[in-house]
Amino acid sequence: MTAIRHDHADNNGVKIHYAEAGEGPLVVMIHGFPDFWYTWRYQMEGLADSYRVVAIDQRGYNLSDKPGGVENYDMSLLVSDVVAVVRHLGEDKATIVGHDWGGAVAWSVAMFAPDIVDRLIILNLPHPNGFTRAVLGNPEALEGTGYAKVFREGSADDPDVFFGMPMTPQTLAGWVTDEAARADYIAAFERSDFTAMLNYYKQNYPDFWSDDASGWPAAPNVAVSTLVMHGLDDTALHADGLNNTWDWVDADLTLVTVPGAGHFVQQDAAEFVTATMRGWLDARR
Numbered sequence: 593m594t595a596i597r598h599d600h601a602d603n604n605g606v607k608i609h610y611a612e613a614g615e616g617p618l619v620v621m622i623h624g625f626p627d628f629w630y631t632w633r634y635q636m637e638g639l640a641d642s643y644r645v646v647a648i649d650q651r652g653y654n655l656s657d658k659p660g661g662v663e664n665y666d667m668s669l670l671v672s673d674v675v676a677v678v679r680h681l682g683e684d685k686a687t688i689v690g691h692d693w694g695g696a697v698a699w700s701v702a703m704f705a706p707d708i709v710d711r712l713i714i715l716n717l718p719h720p721n722g723f724t725r726a727v728l729g730n731p732e733a734l735e736g737t738g739y740a741k742v743f744r745e746g747s748a749d750d751p752d753v754f755f756g757m758p759m760t761p762q763t764l765a766g767w768v769t770d771e772a773a774r775a776d777y778i779a780a781f782e783r784s785d786f787t788a789m790l791n792y793y794k795q796n797y798p799d800f801w802s803d804d805a806s807g808w809p810a811a812p813n814v815a816v817s818t819l820v821m822h823g824l825d826d827t828a829l830h831a832d833g834l835n836n837t838w839d840w841v842d843a844d845l846t847l848v849t850v851p852g853a854g855h856f857v858q859q860d861a862a863e864f865v866t867a868t869m870r871g872w873l874d875a876r877r
Contacts, residue, residue, distance in 0.1 A: 624692020
């Protein structure tokens with residue numbers, strides 16, 4: 593990879609680690625579950641010649657702080673972590689990129705801290721309104737969320753909490769297909785807090801399984817140029833959630849689906865994702 597610089601931003605006493613490469617307009621990347629900043633290595637490499645690319649470890653993960661208590665993983669605090677990183681870097685605005693839980697945070701930053709958002713890139717996380725409608729209206733989409741119900745109700749110490757397995761650095765890294773990277777993932781998860789990982793679900797994920805389930809409250813529109821990319825083989829985040837995304841984006845929207853790629857589209861189709869992001873960003877400079 594290109595040269596990487598490491599540092600931390602402080603958000604009211606919670607230190608958020610980030611990796612940084614390149615110079616130019618700021619791009620801040622936010623990973624999901626279970627992951628860490630290194631998930632963006634291909635995209636950092638592909639953008640760093642023209643952009644200042646910063647990939648964070650979300651709180652609870654790898655080299656960032658891991659505050660105790662489920663309340664410390666509220667979406668408002670996850671949003672404020674991103675704001676703190678942008679401010680720490682001395683910038684007024686950034687392109688915000690998110691995948692999975694990072695996608696949920698990125699949508700929320702655009703909704704509730706819009707002043708710092710220049711452009712928005714989302715990977716495999718439909719807009720909350722589309723996500724809710726898909727899950728409540730499609731039994732297949734609802735079935736795909738069963739793991740989240742286990743995470744909301746279970747403990748990191750349960751022997752079968754992680755898709756029938758215990759949460760260990762090795763099981764959490766089981767999705768990593770890059771053999772050379774798996775050791776890095778195991779090391780990062782050894783530095784992470786498994787309870788914190790589940791707190792994202794306990795604090796923020798709706799109860800879709802009760803008789804009166806309503807999902808997330810209606811979310812506001814975003815008003816920035818938005819690129820949404822989605823690996824169609826994702827079984828946890830059903831592609832039906834992408835329908836009518838344009839109704840919730842009050843700016844130009846680019847929607848790209850990637851057949852044959854799964855949940856971790858930024859690695860499953862790394863070259864395509866990187867090239868798409870680069871072309872989209874370059875066209876809006």
